[in-house]
Amino acid sequence: MNVLVLTGAGISAESGIPTFRGADGLWEGHSITDVATPEGFERDPKLVHRFYNLRRRRLLEPDIQPNDAHVALADFEAEHRRAGRGDFLIVTQNIDDLHVRAGSQNVLPMHGELLKARCMLTDEVFDWTTDLGVDTPYPTDPGNDRIRGCLRPHVVWFGEMPIGLDAIATAASRADVFLAIGTSGLVYPASGIVGQTDTLCRRIEINLDDTPASPAFDETIRGKATQCVPEVLS
Numbered sequence: 001m002n003v004l005v006l007t008g009a010g011i012s013a014e015s016g017i018p019t020f021r022g023a024d025g026l027w028e029g030h031s032i033t034d035v036a037t038p039e040g041f042e043r044d045p046k047l048v049h050r051f052y053n054l055r056r057r058r059l060l061e062p063d064i065q066p067n068d069a070h071v072a073l074a075d076f077e078a079e080h081r082r083a084g085r086g087d088f089l090i091v092t093q094n095i096d097d098l099h100v101r102a103g104s105q106n107v108l109p110m111h112g113e114l115l116k117a118r119c120m121l122t123d124e125v126f127d128w129t130t131d132l133g134v135d136t137p138y139p140t141d142p143g144n145d146r147i148r149g150c151l152r153p154h155v156v157w158f159g160e161m162p163i164g165l166d167a168i169a170t171a172a173s174r175a176d177v178f179l180a181i182g183t184s185g186l187v188y189p190a191s192g193i194v195g196q197t198d199t200l201c202r203r204i205e206i207n208l209d210d211t212p213a214s215p216a217f218d219e220t221i222r223g224k225a226t227q228c229v230p231e232v233l234s
């Protein structure tokens with residue numbers, strides 16, 4: 001049985017990481033499209049760096065930990081793997097590292113990773129745990145002023161191509177079970193993955209509320225991820 005899981009901000013909400021489109025969906029009066037577009041970054045890189053610096057600092061605070069939903073997915077994958085039951089992949093839209101911290105092995109972060117920075121000239125990706133700024137020196141050549149300011153968060157903004165789309169399409173076409181957890185289904189192409197699954201695939205949505213994608217699922221489970229995910233996987 002091949003299992004494909006898609007996660008969104010809702011799975012990390014109970015770990016203390018705010019969602020994008022909930023009641024706190026605006027950040028200091030800026031919409032997500034102000035701070036998550038290449039145009040927004042070009043217009044005001046300091047603002048965009050501040051947005052991601054604050055989120056990176058918060059992610060590294062000790063109270064931010066994987067919750068029961070992250071752990072249930074990791075435990076399920078370990079057992080699935082041990083018993084040789086088939087493929088298991090988590091495609092996450094989240095840029096936090098909570099699936100990996102929970103012990104998940106096969107995770108594809110389609111919208112990038114907050115704890116990485118990317119050089120805009122070479123596309124080289126670096127592990128990154130401190131603040132980024134317009135003057136951040138290039139990590140492998142700190143003395144070289146010529147290439148200062150070329151680092152950006154390794155995340156996927158609106159209008160940019162998400163990561164791993166071919167692998168996602170393959171996993172969707174092979175999936176026997178597709179589980180979408182805590183995503184509003186408003187952002188393409190993640191919202192279209194359910195439509196890439198085979199007609200025989202069992203599609204299950206877990207969310208606090210209905211979403212525009214709900215009609216595409218065979219089963220919709222309403223409730224908190226920390227409660228519903230362990231139940232569904234037990």
Ligand code: BJW
Pocket residue numbers: 007008009010011013014019020021022032036093094095111155156157158159160161162165181182183184185186187188189206207208209211223224225226
């Ligand atoms: C709980 C819970 C609990 C809460 N338990 N549940 C017009 C029409 C259609 C498409 C487009 C259009 N104009 C432009 C587009 C394309 C655009 C897009 O989709 N825009 C829409 C807004 C309209 N997409 C893109 O630009 C993408 N690239 C692209 O299309 O490239 C071209 C291409 C691709 C493929 C083939 C061909 C061409 C890129 C999208 C990048 C999105 N980036 C962001 C920022 C990432 C970095 C960062 O984190 O800052 O990704 S935006 C933001 O939204 C972030 C998220 O990953 C993403 C999805 O949000 P998510 O996870 O669903 O969170 P919320 O907050 O929306 O929902 C939370 C849900 O959880 C809610 O439903 C709650 O009910 C639930 N919940 N607590 C269970 N405890």
